[in-house]
Amino acid sequence: MVVVISPYADCASARDTAARFVAEHCPWADLDAVQLVVTELTANALRHTSGSWRLRLRAEHGELTVELDDSSPALPEARTPDFAGGGGFGWPMVLSLAGRVEVQPHAEGKTVRAIWSREPEAA
Template sequence: MSSATAPHRVSDAPSLVVSLENSPEAAAAARDVAGDFLKGLGPPPGRDASDAVVLIVSELVTNAVRHSRTRACTLSLAAGPGTVTVSVADASPRPPCERNPDVRGAGGGFGWPMVRRLAVSTSVETSSQGKTVSAVVAREGGPSV
């Protein structure tokens, strides 16, 4: 991982905040941070929940890199008794939008619907400083828990 994309730790578990430079390596760095965070929880979430959290982290950070056109984003992870909350903030006020997926593979459109299916709930908060996209994942499985 290059020094330009290395996360900067701001707080300790059960919550964690890292700043990431918006670069192609940001999603990989964020996945690593999320995996380490989840392993450090006691008890750690189930495998399905952990996979969902890492996938959501990857998607939200990738979206911030691809669509926000800003220099950095902030990943926040917070564990509650039955949930893990993933939040990604960036300086763009433009919220994610659902669009028809491009099944030919050129235009995307699969990520935001996937995040919404994997999470118990999602939210988008916008302000003059940008936006924060959050997803809450049940620690014992998918949205049906």
């Protein structure tokens, strides 16, 4: 497992860490999708929280898990994209790129978990 903790990292550092982790531990994963999800989750934590965030990457049992803890109790929600610069693109993108997404509220905020499963090899 790899952990990246703010304020010692930014979106670019988190994305680079994810790329190294995927290359070493789960090269089967779609690197572009993982990096986009990591970028979106960390950017949202920076934009929408007043506290710190923590990113964890884990590969085990044929799954890659990206977890981001942040200090905001507000759960992500889909909204109509605003092409004039108001956002609304990130959460639907996270939902479409990851195989499975879970959000777990807790006393300190929430954890957003994006999970990709390794496809079984064809016989």
